[in-house]
Every structure is written in C-alpha cells, then in structure tokens.
Amino acid sequence: MVVRSTIMDTNSFRPEHASELDDATRELTNKRDRLLGESYRLFYRRPVHLVKGLGQYLWDANGDKYLDVYNNVASIGHCHPAVTSAVNEQMQSLNTHTRYLHERILSYSEDILQTMPEAVNKAMYMCTGSEANDLAMRIAHSYSGGTGIIVSQEAYHGTSALTSGASPALGSGQPLSPHTGLIASPDHYRLAGQDAGLWFAQKMQEKIDEMSANGIKFAGFMADSIFSSDGVLPGDPGFLQPAIDVVHKNGGIFIADEVQPGFARTGEAFWGFARHGIVPDVVTTGKPMGNGIPVSGLFAKHDVLASFSDQIPYFNTFGGNPVAMAAAQAVLGVIKDEDLQAHSAIVGQQLLNELKVLQAKYECVGDVRGAGLFIGFELVTDKESKAPNKALALDLIEKLRDRKVLTSVAGPHGNVLKLRPPLAFQAHDIDWLVGALDESLQATL
C-alpha cells in the first residue's frame, strides 16, 4: 500500500493561530500574507523569528537561544567563519561564469571527485538540488532510452516540473508523472525478520515489470540512500546493493540523491551511498554543499553523462561560479580539518544511545535509528501494534519548540522526528535535546 501525505504542511502556522502571537510576530506574519505567494509556510503554530545563528545555535528576536537539530544546510555550523571569509574574499576579486577559465571550479572538482568512487569522474554544477535532480532525470532518459523513474513512496526530489512529478512527498495536490513508479520504502522497523535487501530488490523488479507492462521503459531509480522523507530509514550498511543490481540488470541507472545524507553526515561514510558499497551512475548534491550559499552538483560516470551532453547543451549561469565554488571549497575544507565525519559518527552514536534510553522508558517511542547525525525517532500508539502516532509527533514538535529545540517530522505518516542537526552539534548538546524530549514526552502522558 502506498500512502501519500502532505508531510510538508503538517507542522505549520495557520491564520487561526494568529491570536497566539505577540504583536511584533503578528506584524511579520501579516506582512508575509500580504507580500508573498501562498506557498510560503512557516514552521510552528507560533513561528520562530530568527535573527542570529552560530554553530548549532540560533537566536530569536527576543534573544532566546535555540538548539538547531533540524537544519542540514548550515551543515558545518551556522555562519561558519571559514565560509564567510572565503565568500567575502572571492566576492572582492571576481564572480563570473564558466565560459571563462577559472581555477576554482577545477580545484574544487579535483577535491570533490576524490571523495567519489573512481568511476564517477565528471563534475557539473548548478544552484539547487532540484536543478541537479532535474538534470539527473534527463540523463537517465538519454542514457537508457526510457522514461520510467522509480522513487520511494514518500520521496522528495525537487521543485521543478520534472522533479515535482517524481516527489510523492508533495502530496496529492501535485500529480505524479505517469512515468514515475513508486516503490514501498524499506521500513526496517516493520520488516522485522525479513531480509530487507532481498525484499527491496524484489519490489524493485516487480515495479520495473509493472511499468514495462504499462509500456513505460525503465530509465532509473533515484533515491536518497537514507530515505529521509520516508522517515529516515538507514537500514544496515549494504542492504541497498541487491536492488541496485536489479536496476542495472534492467538497463537503468542509479541516481544517488545526496542532498540530505551527503557531506559526512552519516558518519560511516562521506556519502550515503558509500555506506552500501554502491557505485552510483549519477550523484546529486545540494543543501549542505555551500553552507547556505546556493550551489549544487552533479557527478557522473563519463559515459552516462556523455549520453546527454553529446546531444543537449546545458549551461547554468550561476552554477560553478567562483563565489559558489569558494563556499563549497571552504565547506569541504572544514569537514576535513575538523574531521566532521568521525565527529558525526561518534556524537551521533552517543545521541542514539541516549535516545534509546527514552525508547525503553516510553511505550510511544517505537523505534530510534540513525547513521551519524541523521536520526529518526518514531512515535507510535504502542510498541505492539507499531501504529503511527502523528498527532503525538506534531505535539512533540511544538513542545520541543517551547523548550527551544528546533526540529520537524518526516515519513508518510508524519510520525517520525527528523533529527538532523548541523554537524557542529556537540556531545554537550545531547542533554538539552534529550532532556527536552524526555520532558515533552512526560508532559503528553
């Protein structure tokens, strides 16, 4: 069964909450109503008005300090001075495009390709993860000669027309493309006892066959290897490999969407796909790549990319410009210099251990799982039925906000807290987060 939700709207301010706001906040929400398109949604019944960020912390207009356990864009920490100064320096000398020669794009490409499997040896740059995934899907089409793209049942891959049509997480208002095939996500918690790798590989073949029966030739499988929007489902390292073998056997490509798991977050590896020992055909990156400066990338096997580039021109005006590359290079440098991958593994494990104490203590905490500093905390009605408890998850989000801890939910049922702090999150922050969670859970009993 495929469940489609509108996960993105579950945790937002609505006009009927306006009476709960102080005057200054209400003035801002009113201004937003007046000036911005209706697509703009704010987190929380009482939205947070932020004015400052540093490392893993954020401050609101009242001077209150928040622990950020949600934002992976400011991956190496809000306002990291290495990025600020690299951008500032480059902005003062030159910012132009890639039709002129410049070293930045080349030195960055050398560095980033060194983190990839050897076969993934060509780089391209865009400004957003959506742009990278849009291009990746077009490459899948040109390489395979097919149009069918398989994604997981609650996947989110972008805002463009093409990627939105492959993003069931956007809910039923956004029609999926007839060329999109949904595959059940590997819900390890509920698959207990089954071999997730074989199960998922079988689902993959079934979906490919089903699309083929409908006259849709398979082009590829696009997934974020930690299934972030499906509820953060890391699974055991390696379990994805059999499904990827099926993808290749059927002439498709595997697009590793690393917008969420990439850049050292999972701790076990620099890239999410690397946890599984997979060599993707195309890797896409976005959010954490420039610590907030819009920059994204697409890295591919030469022959796969050539199937597109030989035919179709592609030029992205801002993509790979010297300032974007300066930001990206600074991020990569900090990840290495501060050894954030090991840090993510160690602190992530410590956090996971503490969260497991809460799991043991509360009947409603069904599952806690993660890789590095990417953790899913799943709320259920009871451990026996494992029935998703969305209302509790949304209530917790608000209670955590009151305790100055910022996060949000994920999963088709919206019942999983998505704990994905900047990698600047430290062991000494665990008490704040786990304490706030403990108190909040206690308050719901």
Add this chain to the structure above:
Amino acid sequence: MVVRSTIMDTNSFRPEHASELDDATRELTNKRDRLLGESYRLFYRRPVHLVKGLGQYLWDANGDKYLDVYNNVASIGHCHPAVTSAVNEQMQSLNTHTRYLHERILSYSEDILQTMPEAVNKAMYMCTGSEANDLAMRIAHSYSGGTGIIVSQEAYHGTSALTSGASPALGSGQPLSPHTGLIASPDHYRLAGQDAGLWFAQKMQEKIDEMSANGIKFAGFMADSIFSSDGVLPGDPGFLQPAIDVVHKNGGIFIADEVQPGFARTGEAFWGFARHGIVPDVVTTGKPMGNGIPVSGLFAKHDVLASFSDQIPYFNTFGGNPVAMAAAQAVLGVIKDEDLQAHSAIVGQQLLNELKVLQAKYECVGDVRGAGLFIGFELVTDKESKAPNKALALDLIEKLRDRKVLTSVAGPHGNVLKLRPPLAFQAHDIDWLVGALDESLQATL
C-alpha cells in the same frame, strides 16, 4: 520560416584550437576536459582566463585589462562593494530559510513590488531564472487549464526539463516539447514598412489557432520583451501590447521573462515590459538580481498565482534566504542611489549614436538598435539584401577579444553582436568599444 541554430556553441573554444594556447591556458583547458562534463563550453578560440573584476572591467592572469560589454549578471558592476559588504554582513549574522520569520524577504518584497504594476502584487523567490520560468510555466498551466506555451523562434528560457523544452535557442539536439509553439520574432529591421504590433498580434492568433487545431489548449506566451536571444529586438515602445491583448483574449497569461531586460537595463523603464505599457500576469527575474549571488524571483497577480499555490506545495530551500535577499536589496539600492536607469538611457543613447556612425561607414553593418545599455549590432553581407553574415560576426567577436573587448553573438543566424555591458559602463568607455569595433571591421575588409 523558423530557423533553429545552436547559437550557444558558435563562439567557443574547440580542442583543435589548443595549439594556439600558451602552456598555462592549455593546462586549464586540459583540466576542464578531464574533470568537467562535456557541456562546459568556453568562449573564444583562445579562452580568457579571468582573475579580477571591477565595475565594467575584467583582468586576466597576465594582468591585461578587458572592457566587459557582455555580462549582465554583474549588472551594477563587477565586485560592487555594496553587494560584497551586504552579503558579508548578513553571512556573519544568519543565513537560513523561509520557514522561519525574517525581515529581509519582506522588506525586499515591499521594495521590488513597488517597481511593478499594482496588480502584480505577490512575490516568490528561487535561485535561478530557470527555476523562475519553470514555475511560471506551471502557473500558466494551472491558471489556464491548458498546456500550450508560445515562445519566440530563438527564445531561451532555461535549463530545466520544462524550460529547455521551450528554448529553441538550445538547438536541434534539444527537442522542443510538443506543447511549445514557436512564433516568428518581431524582426523590425526586416519588417520595414509593416506595423510590427499588428503583424505580431496576428502571428500570435495564428499560432494559438494552430495549436488549438492540434488539440493543445493555449496556456500562455512567455517572452523577454527585448527578444535577447532572437537578436536583441527592442522595437518601438508599445508595439507588444496588441499581441498581449490577443494572449488574454484567448485565455492565456503573459509571462514577462525579465532575466535579461530587467533591473533598469533598457533605460526607458525599470522593466522591459514597462516599455510597452503592459501589465504582465507573471514576471520572472534572474541574472542581474543579486549581481552574481544566485537569486531569482517570480512576481504575479494574486489570482494567477493562487491557481497554482492553492493546489501544489512549493518550497525552495535557498530561495529568499537572508543572504540572497541581502544581495538583491543591495543591487536595488545601488540602482536607485546611482540612478542607473537614467544612466543606462543616457549612455546607451550615446553609444547607439556612435555605433550608427559605424553603420553609415560599413556596408556590412546592417542595423544597430537598442534600448538603454542593451544593443544589437547586426552584420549582413550587404545593406540591400540584408542577408545575415554569421562568419563576419564570429570573426569580429574574436577580433574584439584580441582588442580586449568581451562580447558575444545572438540571433537565429548568430550574426548580431549582443552589447549588454554592466550598467557601470561609462561614456568614456565608448571610445574603447567603438574604436575596437571600427578597427576590427576595417581589418575584415
């Protein structure tokens, strides 16, 4: 007749030119070959290796100074200190997304909407012009209930799957969508004697009827009002109005793609569409908006936008973030403070006058036209036949490069020099440009 070219590749470095390069340059082009996707093309047989920019000037690695008469991204001037310092300041305090409250997006929206017709009263932000046009096309679909988008015969509207399918300028390698209708561009130079407004309005109705006969319901007309990629065709102010009336009469919307003419460039108005007294349904912006920081916008009539937003969620992670808004606000501030619109009108006219002297002097200069600092300089075999002379245009581009003047070509025949300098271009730069052009033309005789 609709001509389709691959204009974007006409003026580029090819491997067979490698022997003309010095060792340092060749090392960079070799590195690009090795590391970057094949889509990356360099301007010029001998590519320019830039290291510094300031105002309207660029410097290469040898210290040679160039006059930039091509780049509208660095619209208010390369490395303008107002943008650098605004970005630096904001980066040091906070850079997060629009699901939290922040003043920047609101104060910028107030300022930018004040430059628009009153009916265009809602703002949204993305990172690239492609993202803005992709969304604009989806809005046209939802508002009209149709799928047919009309664009000019050599239009370029973006790199996403949807916008590429509506960008004939990408050439025959990129198939157009079956829902794209091409309309001949208003080539005023060759329409001499005809009323361009009535002619274009009639073409519009014919194309709408033709698409309708093919079962494609009309959704809208998307155009850059100065027809940049079609060869820079400003026409008389107001000539577009009858065609837009036809668009509305047939239930479609007009999307004004202001990525090129916007932000004071045409001199006569802040926006290209405003030259024609048109109220667009959707306005998209990009390139010059943040002077190189990736930021784009979509501005729309409330009811037109609501037809989309009521159904479909849209969230752009980096779009409208505080740093992007800081850059955009600085650009807007400088345009006002330095009165760049009047400057563009005055200096643009002075430049146009000087170029007309060359037109009178050379048989091969068929037409010179422009609005503000956006000028097309059209090369022909002779004034009588007006036959496009692409070879001459490409030769001139290279000769200008040798004289340290950077520009490129446009138009379906690639025979129009596109003169679109940063608005920092000054009257005292005219001699350099016109002198280099004169010498280059002389050298071809």
